[in-house]
Amino acid sequence: MATPRHSQQTIRYIQAHWPVYFIFYGLIILSILLIGVSLAVGWYSLVPFSIIIMLVASYVLLSSVYVAHQALDGPGGTTAEALFAMSQAQPTDRVVCIDLGLRSTAVTIAQHLTTGVVTVIDVYNPQSNNGAALRRSRDLAQKPLDDPRLNWIDGRIDLLPLPDRCINAVFMDHILSEFWLPEERDKLLGEVRRILEPEGRLLIAERVRAQSNTPLTGLITYNLPTSEQWRVTLEKAGFIVQREEHLRGLVYCARADRPGLAAGRQLALKFEYV
Template identity: 40%
Template sequence: MNNGRFSGTRTYIFANWPRFVLLYLGIVVALIVIGVSAMRGWLSFIPMTTAVLLILIYFIATGIWEARQRYDFDGITPHHVLFDMGQLPATERFAYVDLGLQTPAIGLSRRLTTGRIIVIDIYNPQWTVSPWLVRWRAQQPPPPNDPRLSWREGNLGLLPLPDESINTIMLCHVAGEFWQEGDRMTLLQEAFRILKPRGQLLLAESVRSQTNWLIRGVTGFSLPTADYWHKRLEQAGYRVRSHKNLGGLSYCIRAQKPTPAEAQQLSFTLEF
């Protein structure tokens, strides 16, 4: 496992290489057009092509910046923010639901002493259709042999833990990778099943924001809003306790599973 300063950024770029290659080729073509236009006196082409060139450079730079913020240790690292929001001690045993990225879970394990992370890989190409996940997973070496990490296979409808068996579950940019809303709800409800009463779900997702619009362009408008995730969590039975907006790049939520008495009281209040 490469633990260098920019290892997360490098992995992200390799996983998204078609996007970066197309942007790079676009820059090369734009430079050629500008050079040819200058030599042949086609001055009207230069301003327009220069504008295209700047846009292409901008999207390469913002893509690299996003990767560094999400996956390198000196970025915003939403998985570490979730860890802090949950006030997890170094002796905690918790579940980290993953899509085979490994890097965040390994980073969190370094904050534990006698604690343990149960990493549950729920990747399925029929449910998570992003091609970059396939390429990221292909770059991963075998999981490290670390007593603080336990690696398991699961799926969004069956997390391999008994009912009400764990205090904390972390979903860091996982639920949003499932393109069907029903699949997202299935995952949230399955996490609810294995949580103990008063247990907490720590969730981070990309949401519709000015930052994500500036990074992703028009595709940023397709992201769910922060309110969307609040409503989905409440629909699944959780009570949202706190949230944190990480500069518009990532939105973190701490939600709790109520006790039966609290759930009954909440139901009574809503009916009233």
């Protein structure tokens, strides 16, 4: 039976993170069994403890599923669709999708282009991207489509195999957060800036600390970066943040442009006279 479209990414997320969900589901079952045994043999002091474990595990499990669904498949479309709308890309644009082998964003972007080209650059590095969930996500990803608009190539965060200033827009959908070291993020953003033409557009989406419905989502997202942290990262890399959106209060979406030639000359003059 086919997975409903509005839940596809959520299902894949749960499959990729199944050990976490298995642990909390197991805690719920174990707590229920412990309550039953305690009542049967008269260990009443264990009942409140078991109830607390069951409630906490249920909260974490349900909150995690809710956050995943809202972030990935909630009302208003996917992050890839939101980024494309922000990009103002033309049907004939030359577009790059920085990817980690998941492919879904590239397929969505290509569906909106008629004669343009989407170059998908897989920058996956087992040493840097060593999360088990990401490896499982790569295994679950759809196979590369045989589409003339899609060009699948491999690259590195310090070497995207494209000439300088040749791309209109670059999409990075939950990519930067997979690189733990700030130095690696800076290298990737530097390469993105290099291949973008002047006034070219960088579109990013990253999960952030919840800004709404915090009783349900706050604990699950507390350890995530804030929107301000991602904004500073983009500006530090030399981009000008032009537009920001907070998708369902859980995902930070931003359009950041490479400065145009005039802005570059003004910046050079500014440093010359300092």
